[in-house]
Amino acid sequence: MYKILKKRKLYDNVNEYVIEAPLAAKNARPGQFIILRVDEKGERVPFTIADYDSERGTVTILVQTVGATTYELSLKNEGDCIQDFVGPLGNPTDLTSYGKVLLVGGGIGGAVIHPQAKLLHSLGKAPDVVLGARTKELLLYIDEMRRYSHELFPMTDDGSYGGKGFVTDKVRELIADGDYGAVLAVGPMPMMQAVAEVTRPTRLKTIVSMNSVMVDGTGMCGCCRVTVGGERKYACVDGPEFDGHLVDFDEARLRQAFYRDREKEHFCRIRGEVK
Amino acid sequence: MPEPRNIPPFRNAEERKRNFEEVNLGFDRETAVKEASRCLQCKNPRCREGCPVGVNIPAFILKIKNGDFRGARDIITVDNNLPSVCGRVCPQETQCESKCVLGTKFGAVAIGALERFAGDFVIGGDCPAPQKKIDKSVAVVGSGPAGLSLAADLLKHGISVTIFEAFHVAGGVLSYGIPEFRLPKYIVQAEIDSLIKMGAKLVTNAVIGKSLTIQELKDKFDYIFLGTGAGLPSFMNIPGEGLPGVSSANEFLTRVNLMKAMEEDSATPVQRGKNVIVVGAGNVAMDAARTAMRLGADNVTIVYRRSREEMPARKEEIEHAEEEGIKMLLLTSPVAILGDKKVEKVRLIRTELGEPDERGRRRPIEIPGSEFELVADEVIMALGTSPNPVLTKSCPELETDWRGIIKVDEFGHTSVPGVYAGGDAATGSATVILAMSAGKRAAMSIAHECGVI
Numbered sequence: 001m002y003k004i005l006k007k008r009k010l011y012d013n014v015n016e017y018v019i020e021a022p023l024a025a026k027n028a029r030p031g032q033f034i035i036l037r038v039d040e041k042g043e044r045v046p047f048t049i050a051d052y053d054s055e056r057g058t059v060t061i062l063v064q065t066v067g068a069t070t071y072e073l074s075l076k077n078e079g080d081c082i083q084d085f086v087g088p089l090g091n092p093t094d095l096t097s098y099g100k101v102l103l104v105g106g107g108i109g110g111a112v113i114h115p116q117a118k119l120l121h122s123l124g125k126a127p128d129v130v131l132g133a134r135t136k137e138l139l140l141y142i143d144e145m146r147r148y149s150h151e152l153f154p155m156t157d158d159g160s161y162g163g164k165g166f167v168t169d170k171v172r173e174l175i176a177d178g179d180y181g182a183v184l185a186v187g188p189m190p191m192m193q194a195v196a197e198v199t200r201p202t203r204l205k206t207i208v209s210m211n212s213v214m215v216d217g218t219g220m221c222g223c224c225r226v227t228v229g230g231e232r233k234y235a236c237v238d239g240p241e242f243d244g245h246l247v248d249f250d251e252a253r254l255r256q257a258f259y260r261d262r263e264k265e266h267f268c269r270i271r272g273e274v275k
Numbered sequence: 276m277p278e279p280r281n282i283p284p285f286r287n288a289e290e291r292k293r294n295f296e297e298v299n300l301g302f303d304r305e306t307a308v309k310e311a312s313r314c315l316q317c318k319n320p321r322c323r324e325g326c327p328v329g330v331n332i333p334a335f336i337l338k339i340k341n342g343d344f345r346g347a348r349d350i351i352t353v354d355n356n357l358p359s360v361c362g363r364v365c366p367q368e369t370q371c372e373s374k375c376v377l378g379t380k381f382g383a384v385a386i387g388a389l390e391r392f393a394g395d396f397v398i399g400g401d402c403p404a405p406q407k408k409i410d411k412s413v414a415v416v417g418s419g420p421a422g423l424s425l426a427a428d429l430l431k432h433g434i435s436v437t438i439f440e441a442f443h444v445a446g447g448v449l450s451y452g453i454p455e456f457r458l459p460k461y462i463v464q465a466e467i468d469s470l471i472k473m474g475a476k477l478v479t480n481a482v483i484g485k486s487l488t489i490q491e492l493k494d495k496f497d498y499i500f501l502g503t504g505a506g507l508p509s510f511m512n513i514p515g516e517g518l519p520g521v522s523s524a525n526e527f528l529t530r531v532n533l534m535k536a537m538e539e540d541s542a543t544p545v546q547r548g549k550n551v552i553v554v555g556a557g558n559v560a561m562d563a564a565r566t567a568m569r570l571g572a573d574n575v576t577i578v579y580r581r582s583r584e585e586m587p588a589r590k591e592e593i594e595h596a597e598e599e600g601i602k603m604l605l606l607t608s609p610v611a612i613l614g615d616k617k618v619e620k621v622r623l624i625r626t627e628l629g630e631p632d633e634r635g636r637r638r639p640i641e642i643p644g645s646e647f648e649l650v651a652d653e654v655i656m657a658l659g660t661s662p663n664p665v666l667t668k669s670c671p672e673l674e675t676d677w678r679g680i681i682k683v684d685e686f687g688h689t690s691v692p693g694v695y696a697g698g699d700a701a702t703g704s705a706t707v708i709l710a711m712s713a714g715k716r717a718a719m720s721i722a723h724e725c726g727v728i
Contacts, residue, residue: 219663
């Protein structure tokens with residue numbers, strides 16, 4: 001069992017959890033993920049590592065309540081335990097060889113670029129960061145991002161904070177006169193696809209982090225397979241990061257949505273029971 | 276003249292094809308004793324030579340004949356610590372039973388069914404008295420058949436064992452791969468519980484190569500055994516394989532066997548196709564097809580590019596599948612999977628058999644112009660597996676062949692001193708009993724190096 005040491009509400013339906021998981025924390029690096037199961041009947045669900053402390057043996061994850069597993073997690077509080085927690089999985093990101101880097105984070109998922117920014121900052125290579133969300137309160141980890149970035153460009157759909165518009169608007173503007181060596185885009189698949197389309201004409205190296213459906217997370221089930229440059233790759237063991245210009249996003253988005261109906265059904269059922 | 280061979284009762288096909296209850300019901304005491312009495316107690320028992328772990332078959336059968344069922348189990352577990360498992364999943368018809376002198380004329384003694392009977396007499400077994408501990412420790416990576424048999428043997432020698440498992444449940448392929456209706460999971464769990472009672476430590480949710488490296492294990496343990504299996508699924512590389520609705524047998528079976536997706540209250544989803552095509556003809560293909568039927572399919576079709584004779588599955592599994600209404604589409608191979616947003620059809624081509632390949636199986640040749648299409652809403656690829664690269668990639672000094680199979684000598688030594696390997700990780704995809712036999716050999720080498728034998 002893995003203890004929740006800290007739970008912090010970041011927004012309506014978004015919580016940050018600090019979990020005691022020494023085996024997952026020991027060798028964790030930015031860009032990797034964990035898989036957890038809330039209880040005995042739980043599904044195995046991957047979450048990107050939002051922060052980690054190898055010495056204290058903790059891993060931080062951000063959870064937006066969207067389905068059954070995340071709903072059950074939202075009911076857990078500090079001091080409670082979750083059934084299973086395994087990691088670190090996937091390959092770490094290494095952005096150190098690219099010169100100046102532009103990090104692009106969209107929505108809740110985007111907040112997990114924070115460990116990348118922190119690492120680059122510690123190496124004296126603070127990146128520029130575009131952080132986008134629907135509205136001001138959803139710009140998560142903005143203080144941390146400001147601290148670790150060379151320059152921070154917040155964007156909101158409604159213009160409530162920073163620039164009004166999508167992250168792609170800002171990316172287009174920045175790469176026009178920036179001297180970036182690479183872009184790392186993390187967030188919902190449509191957002192990553194859009195960023196890759198913006199950078200495609202310039203051939204600027206664009207890395208995306210594929211949040212595919214997974215079961216084991218160790219290459220065993222093949223469920224997370226992604227077509228990259230015409231080749232079959234597994235997000236769990238070959239990724240999760242791939243060249244955004246080579247990823248078949250249309251296929252990836254279909255695959256990601258495949259179990260959604262079945263999950264909705266289960267979500268309704270468990271909420272009925274919890275009442 | 277010997278009595279005819281006794282066959283254990285099977286659950287009726289019409290009833291069983293919609294539930295996950297065990298198909299083979301096993302011998303009752305009376306039939307077990309009757310079947311045991313058929314054994315001629317050969318002076319030079321060839322059945323024993325046919326057993327990869329060399330179980331003293333005539334001796335345990337004699338105990339059953341005399342009504343000493345616990346004694347029968349004890350004889351088996353000298354050589355095989357998983358009798359309830361092996362009695363169910365071993366291909367006895369090509370191993371021990373194929374050597375029985377009663378053989379084709381009268382029907383071989385039902386050694387497998389008797390082994391299962393003896394194993395089930397005390398499921399999980401009695402916990403042997405704790406051995407005097409010696410100051411040696413072994414990290415076992417993977418809790419499948421190879422790791423479990425190695426662990427049991429090491430514990431018997433007083434060597435400390437810590438088993439690391441990547442999943443949240445131990446058992447490896449016994450837990451995620453083989454379905455409940457062939458190997459009930461309470462049996463696997465009982466075997467693991469018994470190892471823990473013997474003193475094994477089990478660490479689940481530990482991916483070696485990620486959570487801990489081999490080097491980190493070497494710092495804490497005297498020896499390491501790698502029994503990580505062959506977990507990586509194969510695909511065909513045909514158009515449409517990325518469509519939703521296409522899965523590997525590994526994914527499909529793991530969702531059901533390990534995650535219990537067939538149960539109403541399981542949070543894990545699984546596809547419940549109506550027209551299911553399973554590609555491949557090994558035991559895993561049969562398991563996938565029969566599982567799809569149990570999840571409510573109307574039609575399940577096995578597609579295989581060779582003929583019935585070449586099907587790698589056990590004959591019994593093929594028969595059981597056919598009894599349950601699974602169709603066999605032989606000498607046929609998929610060329611493309613078609614669909615707009617998910618699988619709708621599979622395009623197939625007829626094949627004929629040509630010259631034998633390097634493994635002696637006749638090579639399938641596509642017949643030009645024979646393409647046709649079949650409606651399908653789910654396609655399951657059961658094409659075999661290869662070793663998982665997660666661990667080997669993290670330890671470059673560990674030598675592997677071009678397929679990623681860990682190189683070992685006859686004692687299970689790898690290229691890294693103190694590190695042993697066995698089972699599918701070191702042989703490629705094979706059987707439970709061969710993995711167990713490799714685990715036993717490595718246990719013997721380690722015990723020898725520890726100076727206890």
